[in-house]
Amino acid sequence: MLCLRAAFIAVAVLGFGVGCGTADYTEPAAVAAGRVITKTVTVPAAPTTGTPTSAVPETTSTPQPKPVTTTKSVVGYSVIPFKKKTVTDGDLPKGDKEIRTPGANGSRKLTYEVTYVDGKQTAKKLIRQEVAKQPRSQVTAVGTKVEKAESSGCDPNYSGCVPIASDVDCSGGSGNGPEYVAGPVTVTGSDIYRLDADHDGVGCED
Numbered sequence: 001m002l003c004l005r006a007a008f009i010a011v012a013v014l015g016f017g018v019g020c021g022t023a024d025y026t027e028p029a030a031v032a033a034g035r036v037i038t039k040t041v042t043v044p045a046a047p048t049t050g051t052p053t054s055a056v057p058e059t060t061s062t063p064q065p066k067p068v069t070t071t072k073s074v075v076g077y078s079v080i081p082f083k084k085k086t087v088t089d090g091d092l093p094k095g096d097k098e099i100r101t102p103g104a105n106g107s108r109k110l111t112y113e114v115t116y117v118d119g120k121q122t123a124k125k126l127i128r129q130e131v132a133k134q135p136r137s138q139v140t141a142v143g144t145k146v147e148k149a150e151s152s153g154c155d156p157n158y159s160g161c162v163p164i165a166s167d168v169d170c171s172g173g174s175g176n177g178p179e180y181v182a183g184p185v186t187v188t189g190s191d192i193y194r195l196d197a198d199h200d201g202v203g204c205e206d
Helices: 002-016 028-032
Strands: 021-026 038-043 069-080 084-093 097-101 106-117 120-133 138-145 168-170 179-181
Touching (some): 069 120, 084 097
Parallel strands (some): 084 138
Antiparallel strands (some): 069 106, 097 138
């Protein structure tokens, strides 16, 4: 009797105490009849939860930001050099120069379209230009007036002072003037009054 009770307890433990895996099971009727018949019962394993340790996590790539393109209108100015003009002036002595109108530079307004990519300039295009200030030409006068030498009343063909007249004769001679000169006088040019009778370059020697 003790053997049968021990066998029943073993069957109870084996039949109902195992939650999963494989266990030996003895039929109660066989135990009661004094026979021990054992079967192997396979119990399915309970499902597991969570991520297996061997799983490889997914990798995702970070999208690159698109470049930011902007355009801006930029205004600049350039210099227009003034021109020079020369005129003649008969009242100004020959060779003299005088600025009558000072020159002044003008300016030109330039409008550009500038392109930036991520804040850096990549292109620059001129889209409009206009004259902001007209230049003023410089006017310079050049004199052409020739000053006449004042007459001294002496003929330049002779040294000393031989008067300028329709005719000049040596004083004390036979000439009838109307002007006379006391010699001697040196002929430096043409002897227009025929004062050098012997043609030695000196007139009115006697």
